Structures are given as C-alpha cells and as structure tokens.
Amino acid sequence: MLNLTCPNCGITADETDLHCDGQAHIARSxxxxxxxxxxNYLFMRDNPKGVHxxxxxxxxxxxxxxxAARCTTTLEVFGTYSAQTFTPPKALINKIKKKRPNWEGFTx
Amino acid sequence: xxxxxxxxxxxxxxxxxxxxxxLIGMITLRGDLKSEVVAKALNFVLGVTVxxxxxxxxxxxxxxxxxxxxxxxxxxxxxxVSKVISSLNNILSGSHSxxxxxxxxxxxxxxxxxxxxxxxxxxxxxDLSKDVLPIGEVRRSRIAQLAVAFWFxxxxxxxxxxxxxxxxxxxxxxxxxxxxxxxxxxx
Numbered sequence: 461m462l463n464l465t466c467p468n469c470g471i472t473a474d475e476t477d478l479h480c481d482g483q484a485h486i487a488r489s490x491x492x493x494x495x496x497x498x499x500n501y502l503f504m505r506d507n508p509k510g511v512h513x514x515x516x517x518x519x520x521x522x523x524x525x526x527x528a529a530r531c532t533t534t535l536e537v538f539g540t541y542s543a544q545t546f547t548p549p550k551a552l553i554n555k556i557k558k559k560r561p562n563w564e565g566f567t568x
Numbered sequence: 569x570x571x572x573x574x575x576x577x578x579x580x581x582x583x584x585x586x587x588x589x590x591l592i593g594m595i596t597l598r599g600d601l602k603s604e605v606v607a608k609a610l611n612f613v614l615g616v617t618v619x620x621x622x623x624x625x626x627x628x629x630x631x632x633x634x635x636x637x638x639x640x641x642x643x644x645x646x647x648x649v650s651k652v653i654s655s656l657n658n659i660l661s662g663s664h665s666x667x668x669x670x671x672x673x674x675x676x677x678x679x680x681x682x683x684x685x686x687x688x689x690x691x692x693x694x695d696l697s698k699d700v701l702p703i704g705e706v707r708r709s710r711i712a713q714l715a716v717a718f719w720f721x722x723x724x725x726x727x728x729x730x731x732x733x734x735x736x737x738x739x740x741x742x743x744x745x746x747x748x749x750x751x752x753x754x755x
Contacts, residue, residue: 468636468637469621469622470622471622471694471707472695473709474693477693477694477709520715522635522636522639524637
C-alpha cells in the first residue's frame with residue numbers, strides 16, 4: 461500500500477486514487493536533437509533500486525499532477541512536491557540524504 | 569420535453585436512505601481562484617467568498633465547492649442556471665476562465681442515515697473518519713472504479729455526485745453496499 465499526499469489538494473490519497481506516470485524531471489529533447497538524444501528522451505528511463513523521483517497524478521481527486529520521491533525497495537515515501545519544478549526541492553534532497561547516506565544524490 | 573434526472577426519482581431504504589436528489593443546477597467554474605474577478609463573480613452570484621481548499625460554502629441560495637486548485641462547482645437551483653452562467657460570463661469576460669453548465673452531466677444522490685461513512689467505505693479508499701472528512705468538506709475519490717465527490721451536510725446527511733452515465737451503476741452499488749445485515753459499525 462502506497463499513500464501519497466497530493467500537494468495540490470492536501471489529501472493523503474491511496475495509490476488507487478492516483479496514477480503514476482513514471483520518472484520525473486525528464487528534459488524534453490527538441491527539434492534539433494540528434495537520434496541519440498531523442499532515443500534517450502523517448503525511451504531511456506532510470507530503474508533504480510532505492511531512491512526514485514516519479515510523476516503522479518491525483519486522477520480520482522483534484523486531477524492535478526505532482527512529483528513524489530520514494531524508495532522503490534521499501535516503498536518509503538520521502539515526500540511530494542509541485543510538478544512545476546525542474547529539480548527536487550533542496551530540503552527534500554537533504555532529508556533523503558540523511559535517511560539514505562549511501563544515496564548518490566539526484567542526477568538528471 | 570421536460571428535464572429528468574439520470575436516477576429518475578430512484579429511492580432505496582436499507583442501512584441508509586438513498587434518494588435521487590432531483591434536478592440540481594451545477595456550474596463548473598475554472599479559473600484563477602485567487603484572482604479578484606473570481607471573487608467578484610462568486611460574491612455577485614451567491615454573496616460568498618471563494619471557499620478554502622476542499623471546503624464547501626452553503627447559503628440559502630446555493631453552494632460553492634472547491635474541487636481543485638483552479639476549479640469550483642457552483643450548485644444552485646436548476647431553473648437559474650442559464651441566468652447565472654450569463655452573469656458569470658459577464659463578470660469573468662477577459663479573464664482566463666471557463667464556465668460550463670454540468671447540471672445534466674451529473675447524477676446527484678442524497679444519502680441519509682447513521683451508517684453512511686461505513687457504506688461508502690466499502691468502495692472508496694478515502695479516509696471517512698470524522699476528523700479527516702468533517703461536515704462541510706468535499707472529498708473527491710472513487711467508488712468502485714468510478715469518480716465521485718461527496719460531502720456531509722450534517723452528521724447523518726451526505727450529498728454524492730458522479731457522472732450521469734454511471735448514475736444507475738452507482739445506485740445499484742449503493743443499494744448493495746447498504747443492504748440490511750451488512751452493517752460494519754466501524755465509523
């Protein structure tokens with residue numbers, strides 16, 4: 461059971477009220493991208509064992525997107541934050557580092 | 569032809585009373601809820617301020633519910649909808665907003681009874697405890713696999729809305745979940 465708190469409406473929603481849309485903070489490759497960059501943008505995704513940043517949508521609730529940081533092995537949720545960000549908030553990264561000292565940090 | 573509701577007067581009395589709430593005017597308003605113009609529009613239509621996150625404000629004239637950070641549901645008398653929509657559009661003209669009549673796109677249930685929280689809990693993952701869902705707060709979630717919104721108007725009364733096309737299914741679901749003998753006695 462995964463419970464995430466939607467930062468848009470403040471509801472702590474069950475996984476089944478939400479929809480996961482994969483890795484967060486993916487930079488779009490534009491019209492000038494070469495084949496490798498485009499392939500990377502379209503198909504290549506992180507699949508970490510541990511800390512992971514994901515996009516979620518509160519699909520049965522307020523309908524809005526947000527980002528979440530969680531551990532893929534323990535399902536521990538480190539936090540959720542606005543989808544209108546390019547990188548996770550510093551406070552959240554520090555919190556994760558404290559809990560997972562061996563974590564390599566956020567890489568884009 | 570006169571308007572009829574999706575539930576067409578459906579009624580059931582089991583652990584709780586389930587009733588077609590009748591023809592209700594519903595207007596979706598999308599826009600910047602922090603803007604002055606939305607505040608002005610609500611003040612004009614119902615004489616209220618923009619409700620806080622997840623709250624519903626009720627007046628004798630109607631109610632307004634917070635549905636998402638940029639969406640409100642205005643609930644008024646069915647016959648007043650077109651009049652209210654034109655005054656909303658007048659006030660909101662020029663601002664990035666949307667006003668839509670959804671009265672006939674929804675089914676509305678009026679639930680009454682002590683066991684409403686137990687009955688709804690059989691099909692929704694939402695926390696229905698009185699602390700998390702107090703009177704006057706709207707919760708959008710799902711029942712079975714269908715999107716619904718519900719709010720308590722007092723200890724034993726609840727309004728529940730869903731899409732019109734699935735109104736009959738939700739009615740059957742509620743009838744089944746509130747069958748006498750299936751009491752949970754949790755909430």
